Amino acid sequence: MKNSGLNLPDDTYIFRITDCTGMFQHAVFSVPDPSEGYTTDDNARALIMAEMLYQDSGDKKYLELAYCYLRFLLYAENDGWFRNFMDYSRNFLEKRGSPDCFGRCIWALGFTITCQEMPEPMRSAAECLLRRTLPSCKGLAFLRSKAYAAIGLSHWDHAEAQDEARHLVSDIADAYQKNRSKDWYWYENNLSYCNAVLPGAMLVAYDMTKENKYLEIAVESLDFLLKSTFRGNIFHPIGCNGWLFKGKEAAEYDQQPVEACGTLLTCLKAFQVTGKQVYLDRAQGCLNWYTGQNSLGESMIDPESGGCLDGIRQVGQNPNEGAESIVSWMVAALAFRRVS
Template sequence: MDSACNDLFKDDYIFRMTDDTGMFQHSKYALPDPNHGYTTDDNARALIMALMLYERYGKEKYLDLVYRYATFLLSAQTRNGKFRNFMRYDRNWLEKEGSEDCFGRCLWALGFALSHPCTPKGVKESLSYIMQKAMPHVSALHFLRSKAYSILGLASLESDDAKRIVSETAESLCSQYDGCKDGEWKWFEDTVTYCNHVLPWSLIEAYKVTGKDKFLQTAEESLDFLSKVTFREGYFKPVGCNGWFVKGKTPAEFDEQPVEACEGVFTYLATYEATGSRSYLQKAKQCYEWYRGFNSKKTSLIDSESGGCYDGLKENGLNRNIGAESLVSYVMAFLKISSIAGEETN
């Protein structure tokens, strides 16, 4: 593997950002900020990260994190099977029900953990209980990304019911895509916004489950369109969250978000595995290198002191806060790209 695997991984900041409740949402520079409490979004992704860490290094301290983040999801689920998202520092929830995106990310984490060989049996039994309560709500989802994250989770399961829901939900994504694509515009909406890679990625996973060529074709066509938008200068440059990319206009330059690079890594690797095309493998590596300074500002987003990841690239440089989403995104991307160390490089 290239230099991406030669990083000296530091986990200090993961434990600094995690207390006995879960992972804090935000920081003020390198200090966790209790004023913003916790989110289920972050703890769901942190559960995936913790399992990846435990699989990679086999240390009990990472298994402890698995229990902690999984417990947060159990606490977040409502009686009807949905999830609350925002929790105050005093452990009081701020809402009766969270967003559909939060719901989808929870299913992604649940499916990942249920299918992971390192998840303890007792934890799997608990997470299976949570998943069974949540699954009936998937068919009523409205938003694209919530559907896509749900597909990621359910595609990991072996049950016929999960496979049926994956197929039906992927069909709805394809219908949305067919209704929006137009000429050179090959996308699911008239705006390219946040967490974009999860849309084609979910269709790749649906293709693996169902074998339906339509899912693969739509995934590749939309991902190739997104690649033209985000690799304009020869390096990865995600669409900025300060304005997005509206059809017929110019993509926003900033702020660039770490979550986009992480999901780019996972998406391009999944597409490489499905197609064998090495161009996707190369793009996965470029997405990871974005963290290390191969980006529009030629600036590393990794805090060498703590091992954390800064919250993004702004027009005037780094956003020097180190929040949960950025931290977890970087660690997941590092672990995922490191897992292909046996592949040929450039």
């Protein structure tokens, strides 16, 4: 435990947007909106954030946050899967959440069980939840859900989990080989959302297996993604209103904070694996997107609340400050400070 909390990013908004149930999904400006309820997706990522804060500070207030978010995941699990949308009265609105939600939960649980700073009973609870949900990994059909799950399972020193992680990354590599072509080095025929998790999973696959094919795919696809999302030193995430399809121009808007975080994490992993400075520089560019080095030239961080604005639209910034945005900013800032 580093106990270096003086340099941590402002945590004010985290406590505003979290109640005794979990982290609210949305906000109206900087006021959390109970009418929109909660999502397991957000609370899974918030669990990683809280654990990183506790690792870096040792402050018990972050440990209590982690307990809150893990408790949410325990309640969300249903018959080996995770429900996602919950209303303010703690009623889940569906029997099964999305595959992406499931994958992010596996990611968060895998991170938790290897986080040695967390109390052993908490890590044991996370492992119990992983044991209940591991069989469902075999039914994942979408690449991003496979990538998140593979990253989570790679943390778990468990033979069946390691086997399943290898199966998942093999599927992702197969998709890359099927879709890769001249001037298009990607896993699908478009770049859409949370793109960086795919080369991120290939870097993890290389760590697990030491098979060079995974490193080659990771570097080639990550370089393609960075070429598609950087103009000079400015990060331009693929806009969600149109994405980027093969042979077409990338959509400029809306740019979302989750993309800067995901790309930063994969760039840091690539820097760790390859030692190439360019990846650390690109991670810095992703972090700078939050603080004003973006297409608007304006900071995405609200100096009054400590929250993060929800994105960049054609008409300017989205002034709302939801869960995904603040978690993305915090995780990005915490991850980068560990290498800076």
